[in-house]
Amino acid sequence: MIHDVDATLAALLAAEALxxxxxxxxxDAPTRDWASRLNGPCVDVFLYDIREDVGRREIAAEPVRNTEGRIVARRPPPRRFRLSYLLTAWTRRPEDEHRLLSQLLGGLLRHDRVPAVHLRGQLAGQPLPVLLQLALPPSGDRGIADVWNALGGELKPSLDLVVVAPFDPARVVEIGPPVREEPFLDVRRSPVDPRAERTNRAADPTAPHASTVLGPAGVRSPGAAAGRAARVAEL
Structure with missing residues (x-):
């Protein structure tokens, strides 16, 4: 995916800015040794940082269907990554460098996303757009001066370009086969062990006997118990 972004930027700059x-x-990395070997004017597009744009991450998976139209797997959506580039112009005169930077600025500000005609490689077939963010203030955890210090070179006028590009790892999550049988529910009464019932009454003498009829709020009903005893006596 990164090499496709490089090819896309090369096509975009050649058509829109140069x-x-x-x-x-x-x-190339704009080091001091590299600069000493330049033979002609060039625009250096140096990739110095790659991070996922977590604010644009999607979680809804897409269903994958077989020839019969049945869902056999689910595919996570593509993730978006922020590729940060340092754009610099290299000529013999500072005036020419400033003119090239002005052309880069004017050519890139015309587009918030890369036109489809300039997309290369896998980016050309992606349904998601490739976004462009130019010359935004740097984040708090790093600055352009830190990049130049890491390169060992002198600070130079530059443009900070961030390309937000989708990356599809083609990862598929398999799912189980479809359910072909209807659910079956079987409810059975558990057997009562008389010994367990006697043990429970011995532990709690106040517990009601199975033949005791309870009234509202769990209170024994003496009338109901007497009526039950009378019916037993008649038998």
Missing amino acids: PGGEAEVVF
Whole structure:
């Protein structure tokens, strides 16, 4: 996916910002040793950071169906990543570098997303757009000066370009076969052990006997018990 973003940026810059081909587009690290070996004007597009854009993450999985239309698996949606590029112009004169930076700024500000005609590789077939964010304030955990210090070079005018690109790992989560039988519920009365009942009454003499009729709120009804005893005597 990263090499497809590089190819997409090269096509975008060549068509929108450098139409005359007056500067070559390269993706090298702008170190001091690299700068000393330059032979002509160029625009360096250096990738210095890759992070997932967690604010755009989706959790709804897409169903995968077989030839019969039955769901056999689920596929997580693509994730979006933020690729940060440092854009610099390299010529013999600062005036020419500033002019190239102005062309880059004007060409990239015309688009909030990469036009489909410039997409390359797997990005060309993605349903999600490739977003562009140019010259935004740096986040609190790093600055452009820190990038130059890590490269060991001198601070130079630059543009910070962030490309938000989708990445589909083609990961599929298999699911079980479909249920073909109706659910069956079997309810049975558990057998009562008389010995357990006697043990429970011995532990709690106040517990009502099985033949005792309870009234409201669990209170014994003496009349009901007497009536039951009379019916037993008649038998």
